[in-house]
Amino acid sequence: MSLVVDEEKKARLAAAETELNFIDGDTLKKIRTKKYPHPIADAYLKEIQQAANEQVADNAAAEVTETSASSAPGTPSEAQPVEPITPAVAEAVDRSQDDTPDVPLRFVEKKRLHWTGKTYLAPLTTVGNLPFRRLCVDYGCDITCGEMGLAMSFLQGSKEEWSLVRRHPSEGIFGMQIAGSKPQLLVPAAEIIGRECAGNLDFVDVNCGCPIDLVYKTGSGSALLDAVGRLGKILIGMNKALGDIPVTVKLRTGVKDGKNTAHKLMPRLASEWGASAITLHGRTRQQRYTKLADWDYIKTCVQAVREREAEDDLPPVPIFGGGDCFSAEDYWYKMDNYGVDGVMIGRGALIKPWIFTEIKERREWDISSRERLELIRKYAEYGLNHFGSDTAGVNTTRRYLCEALSFQYRYIPIGLLETMPPRINDRAPAFRGRDELETLLASPDSRDWVKISEMFLGPAPESWSFTPKHKSNAYGSEEGQG
Structure with missing residues (x-):
């Protein structure tokens, strides 16, 4: 008796999990050693360099003309020859506020x-x-x-x-x-x-x-x-x-x-x-x-x-x-x-x-603690898929999971709210959830976040501790997005 394997289904599942945009080591080496060609960028940068040179030359010529015009009457003005503009000179002039060159774009x-x-x-x-x-x-x-x-x-x-x-x-x-x-x-x-x-x-x-x-x-x-x-x-x-x-x-x-x-x-x-x-x-x-x-x-x-x-x-x-x-x-x-x-x-x-x-x-979801725990389980699974299931991968997944929990603990269950809808900057006093798991998920103590991670990733190493990179419980902190 032999096990029947649906190869097509197996291939489909593998494709659904294979991450895209993976850059191999050889390509990274080419980029690192400046051997990766970027002809469009080179041509464009040359174009704006020339425009900057011309602008500097025009400005210098205009300055000379202005000086000549303002010299005392009856005194012959000897306009000094304008020095040629080198790329180094052009680079030294801050052109950041100039208008962009007239480049045709489609x-x-x-x-x-x-x-x-x-x-x-x-x-x-x-x-x-x-x-x-x-x-x-x-x-x-x-x-x-x-x-x-x-x-x-x-x-x-x-x-x-x-x-x-x-x-x-x-x-x-x-x-x-x-x-x-x-x-x-x-x-x-x-x-x-x-x-x-x-x-x-x-x-x-x-x-x-x-x-x-x-x-x-x-x-x-x-x-x-x-x-x-x-x-x-x-x-x-x-x-x-x-x-x-x-x-x-x-x-x-x-x-x-x-x-x-x-x-x-x-x-x-x-x-x-x-x-x-x-x-x-x-x-x-x-x-x-x-x-x-x-x-x-x-x-x-x-x-x-x-x-x-x-x-x-x-x-x-x-x-x-x-x-x-x-x-x-x-x-x-x-x-x-x-x-x-x-x-x-x-x-x-x-x-x-x-x-x-x-x-x-178009509704506010009074999500249960069990449903929230399933979300955390999924995150752990996706983390192991992405970072790997070896020791280093598990530790990385645990760190990012705890980072995620450093935000998620701030959620106040809708069933406990006095007014709706919830607002992002509201800070509730300490509360007891509708069950023990809901109370645990609301804990601001990072040791509890590590405890939750252990449900899915096994015991954390004894030397392992977690400090959130983003101080998510500090009002007005630099959180995430730019």
Whole structure:
């Protein structure tokens, strides 16, 4: 007697679990040793260098003419010959605020993004890994985006950075997010990413919103909001380098409190520089995650973009708003009242990944502790599939699972609430759940999170302890999304 194996079904199951966008060691070595060609980026960077040289030469010539004209009457003015402009001289001049060169672009060649009404999980640093994204897809999320990767690290062939473009086959619409400070980094990185992930990448998102100092001080993330000329060059170059893969932009309302600038910038993103979708987080860089997001200002920005599109006779691009969405009622209120095509969800999904089910079914789900435990079991399973089931893989899965629980413990069961719907910044006093498991899942003690992980991953090593990377119980902390 022999066991019958359905080879076709076995192959189908294997394909459904095989991750996409895996970059092999040889390719990483080529990138690291600068032997990976990026001809489109090289040509574009040469073009903007020449434009910068010409601009410097024109400025110098104009200065000489001005000096000649202002010399005393009757005194012959001897104009000094203008020194030739070398690349080194051009580089020394800050051209970040100049207008972009007139580069002909054909955005019609890009794939149009039909995202209206779709749910979108924010790119979340550390916690938005592939196992977590799979979990959100299971609960109804339509669009997922990988964690923010740094253009410099991609160009250095970093194995860790390149792992951020990995996609699970269940992710229906998937993009990756990149951060960088100038075209010389972002355009070549985009060209390599576009070639290596061709067919398995639906969009590339440029981070113009990350508030953390480490990123901001390098001129990346929300620093680009104050370097409009440079941002324009970046987007035009990335659009060329990525072929038909759309470029999207995620930004904040401005850098400083009380100085919102997004309403001026956003119409240019789509009309002049070819952004295929825009996401606006309703806070400034200075606010981080304190105070409520300004949804009235998001509405103003959407109107500004729509007016510009109508003037230029361009098809509308999807615009998503973001900030504080924590319930189905809140989601649909924002959809109906602020003119957005969708709402990007970040912290709301970290605290309750089933928010996507609530949105799809237009209800608040009083999820039981048993159902929440099943969600944790799935996360552990997906973690072992992705990180491996050896000792290192189990430890990595445990760390990320505890990181996820450092947000999920904040969920207050709907059955215990006095008012509906729940709000993201509410902090409940300590409470006893409706059963022992619900009480355990609400524990703010990280030792209890380790205990929960042991239900699925076995005993933690004696020396193993956990401190959350994101202080999720601190109001206004730098949580996740940029």
